[in-house]
Amino acid sequence: MNITQGYISRVMLAVVFAGTFSGAASISSAQEIVDTERPGVAAMLEEVTPSVVNIAVTGTAAVPQNPLFNDPYFRRFFDAPEQPQTQQTMSVGSGVIIDAAKGYVLTNHHVVENADKIEITLHDKRQLEAKLIGSDAGTDIALLQVDAANLDAIPQSDSGTLKVGDFVAAIGNPFGLGQTVTTGIVSALGRSGISAEGYEDFIQTDASINPGNSGGALVDYNGNLIGINSAIISPGGGNVGIGFAVPINMAKSVINQLVEFGEVRRGLLGVMIQDFTPDVAEALQLDLDGGAVVSRVEPNSPAAKAGIEAGDVIVAVNSEDISSSSDLRNTIGLIRAGSSVEIDLMRGNRKMTVDAELGSGNQVETAAAGAPGSGVLDGAELGSIPRDNPAYGNTSGVLVVSVEQGSRAWNNGLRSNDIITAVNRNEVDSAESVEEMIAANTGALALSILREGQTQFMIVR
Numbered sequence: 001m002n003i004t005q006g007y008i009s010r011v012m013l014a015v016v017f018a019g020t021f022s023g024a025a026s027i028s029s030a031q032e033i034v035d036t037e038r039p040g041v042a043a044m045l046e047e048v049t050p051s052v053v054n055i056a057v058t059g060t061a062a063v064p065q066n067p068l069f070n071d072p073y074f075r076r077f078f079d080a081p082e083q084p085q086t087q088q089t090m091s092v093g094s095g096v097i098i099d100a101a102k103g104y105v106l107t108n109h110h111v112v113e114n115a116d117k118i119e120i121t122l123h124d125k126r127q128l129e130a131k132l133i134g135s136d137a138g139t140d141i142a143l144l145q146v147d148a149a150n151l152d153a154i155p156q157s158d159s160g161t162l163k164v165g166d167f168v169a170a171i172g173n174p175f176g177l178g179q180t181v182t183t184g185i186v187s188a189l190g191r192s193g194i195s196a197e198g199y200e201d202f203i204q205t206d207a208s209i210n211p212g213n214s215g216g217a218l219v220d221y222n223g224n225l226i227g228i229n230s231a232i233i234s235p236g237g238g239n240v241g242i243g244f245a246v247p248i249n250m251a252k253s254v255i256n257q258l259v260e261f262g263e264v265r266r267g268l269l270g271v272m273i274q275d276f277t278p279d280v281a282e283a284l285q286l287d288l289d290g291g292a293v294v295s296r297v298e299p300n301s302p303a304a305k306a307g308i309e310a311g312d313v314i315v316a317v318n319s320e321d322i323s324s325s326s327d328l329r330n331t332i333g334l335i336r337a338g339s340s341v342e343i344d345l346m347r348g349n350r351k352m353t354v355d356a357e358l359g360s361g362n363q364v365e366t367a368a369a370g371a372p373g374s375g376v377l378d379g380a381e382l383g384s385i386p387r388d389n390p391a392y393g394n395t396s397g398v399l400v401v402s403v404e405q406g407s408r409a410w411n412n413g414l415r416s417n418d419i420i421t422a423v424n425r426n427e428v429d430s431a432e433s434v435e436e437m438i439a440a441n442t443g444a445l446a447l448s449i450l451r452e453g454q455t456q457f458m459i460v461r
Contacts, residue, residue: 041169044223045181050123051154051225052217054173055093055107055130055144058117060086094172094216095120095144096225098255100151105144106251107215108230109135112142120146123179134258138199138266138333140230141251142215143258154217157224159247162186162203170207170229170243172216182208184241191244192326194231199333200326202244203227209243218245253334267335267358270301272456273325276313279444280459283424284313286346290323291315294345296456306356309347310457311425311448316344332358348425376445376460377438379407380414382431395450396429397421412460415451422448 093111098104105120112118118130128146135142166186174180184207192200205218209232218227227245257264274280276291291313297303308314314322318341322328335341337360344353381401385392389399400418403410420428423437424446438445449456 041183041221044219044221045169045171048154048217048219048223049171049179049181050152051097052123052171052179053095053097053105054121054176054179055095055111055215056119056121057089057091057093057112057115058119059089059091059114060116061089061114062086089114092173092176092212093214094212094229096215096217096228097151097153098156098225100153103146103148103151104133104255105130105146106228106255107142107144108228108246109137109140109142111215112144113137118144120144122148123152134262136254136258136264138264139250139254140198140246141228141254141258143255154219154225155223156248156252157220157222157226159203159226159249162189162220162226162247164188167221168205168207168226169219169221170205170209170213170216170245171219172209172213172229174208174210174212176212180213184208187242190327194233194244199250199330201247201250201330202230203247205243205245206241207243208241209245213243250330250334257336264334265337265360266333267337267339267341268302268360269332269356269358270298270303271308272296273314273328274459275325277444277459279461280446283441283444283446283459284348285424286313286349288313288315288346290321290327291346292322292325292328293459294457295459296454299454302356302359306343306354308343308345308354308356310455311347311446312352313346314343315346318342319344376412377409377414377434379404380409382420382434384430385419390453391419391450395419395421396427397450398428398431398434409460413458414447414449414460417451419450420447421450421455 093107095105095107098106112132112135118132119127120130121127128148130144130146133143133145164186168186169181169183171181184205186203187206188204191202191204194200194202203218209229213229216229217225218229220226225248227247228251229243229245231244233242254264272295273292274295276288276293280293281288294308294310294312294314296310297308314328316322317331320331322331335358337358340355340357342353342355380403382398383401385397385399397419400414400416402416403414420434422428423434426437428434444459444461447458447460449458
């Protein structure tokens with residue numbers, strides 16, 4: 001026996017003797033310490049899990065049709081039977097009780113989409129039929145209502161205070177197994193681009209989220225609701241540690257409209273926008289941390305009536321900072337149509353504030369970024385504005401005579417008959433002046449364009 005083994009043996013013997021001398025009471029006391037000091041979030045989950053419900057949805061979906069089966073001659077020749085037009089579907093998901101008195105249950109739009117019947121199962125195994133109050137595909141949020149007593153609502157937190165690295169737990173009904181808890185951290189904030197049509201500001205987490213978790217709760221370790229589990233990135237169909245939740249602040253902004261209208265009536269500003277990037281900052285010579293660059297203002301839109309112009313950089317709405325084009329899109333899209341908003345913007349080096357009354361519909365459109373590289377107008381032929389052009393004598397600028405399709409200029413968004421009126425806010429009146437400014441700049445260029453009578457602002461790279 002070596003020295004180390006002898007030392008360990010003596011220590012173990014001492015422990016045995018200590019236990020022998022102190023008696024059974026000491027063993028019981030040690031067991032109590034282990035039980036009471038076991039690390040974990042069990043106590044928090046005991047308070048929270050009764051607020052999370054399982055959802056079973058029965059619906060009807062159209063059956064894909066083979067055109068041949070719709071041909072009466074084909075059916076008669078092959079004695080093909082009539083094909084059903086619809087079929088019954090069943091799916092499972094999760095939900096969160098947010099108001100016990102009114103029986104409101106928050107879940108995802110995609111969980112209850114096309115539902116004929118929605119049934120929820122509470123933590124205490126009660127099964128209840130739920131009524132759909134309203135649903136919003138843009139934020140993937142839906143609100144249900146059940147008629148029941150003794151419900152447990154979950155407390156809500158301010159998701160705007162979250163930081164990357166905060167501990168979180170996801171609670172839901174993965175694969176219909178029943179209530180399941182997984183833990184992780186906030187992996188990233190402000191994620192977008194998951195859905196082309198959605199209003200996105202996702203919380204990303206590595207807490208395991210699987211099919212069936214949709215609509216479930218993402219909670220912090222204080223037991224407060226911070227998000228509604230919504231989506232995963234999963235090449236193989238299961239969890240790979242990249243899940244997304246709709247922030248509760250975004251969900252709360254649509255709940256009142258779902259209660260009042262059964263839908264979200266979004267505000268319309270009437271602009272096309274793109275991100276304020278370092279290249280844009282260089283082109284415009286602006287020292288800003290972020291913003292949304294207005295590329296185009298629709299005629300007679302709320303933006304036009306408020307005096308917003310192409311080339312303006314929107315930096316705040318109702319005193320809330322705007323960091324990007326998606327930030328502006330989300331902010332305006334979650335404000336009710338008809339509301340008046342205060343917009344802070346930069347026009348050149350001048351800060352301005354305008355008031356706009358939002359219309360209804362799609363509020364903003366995001367402009368595609370130009371192709372990277374040098375020779376930003378390669379493929380475009382520039383010339384003077386001819387006398388037969390309606391802009392002749394009324395506008396100073398340079399005509400784009402033609403643009404080769406697929407060229408650098410084409411990919412940057414330039415089109416035939418565009419009139420370039422300024423480069424980096426410097427007016428131009430000849431093809432030579434445009435070429436000189438392009439040659440003097442190695443980064444992005446800001447072009448002011450007149451297209452079909454409308455002024456546009458274009459960042460080309």
